Amino acid sequence: AAKKDKVSKKLIKELAPCKAILEDLECHDDAWPFLLPVNTKQFPTYKKIIKCPMDLSTIKKRLQDMYYKSREEFCTDVRQIFNNCETFNEDDSPVGKAGHCMRQFFEARWNDLCTSH
Numbered sequence: 001a002a003k004k005d006k007v008s009k010k011l012i013k014e015l016a017p018c019k020a021i022l023e024d025l026e027c028h029d030d031a032w033p034f035l036l037p038v039n040t041k042q043f044p045t046y047k048k049i050i051k052c053p054m055d056l057s058t059i060k061k062r063l064q065d066m067y068y069k070s071r072e073e074f075c076t077d078v079r080q081i082f083n084n085c086e087t088f089n090e091d092d093s094p095v096g097k098a099g100h101c102m103r104q105f106f107e108a109r110w111n112d113l114c115t116s117h
């Protein structure tokens, strides 16, 4: 039991900054395309083109459910949002531009976190 507690304490310490970054992403002006899963009724081709849909509400739920076993798993899901966005949207479209801006914002926050010790 002691070992498990040590692991879970470490995990909470690891994932707490992820929760903070997620909150910053959610309240970013350009977050609107990413707050909820893409509406596949509004965009019928989305399911065919994007094999691993991801959005900020799904990541929030996964954090709350202790789904992530490491910071890296959280980071991979966030990057999935922006990779999907580049696949489905033109760079100069409103959603495409929001995706590039949000990716830049995330990667800067992610670097801060990984270089702060």
Ligand SMILES: Cn1cc(C(=O)NCCCNC(=O)c2ccc(F)cc2)ccc1=O
Residues within 6 Å of the ligand: 032, 033, 034, 035, 036, 038, 039, 043, 084, 085, 088, 089, 095
């Ligand atoms: C990631 N992605 C998103 C869209 C997209 O058009 N997404 C929703 C637009 C309409 N949704 C809103 O405007 C909104 C949603 C939530 C909210 F709290 C406030 C506003 C299209 C292609 C794509 O790849």
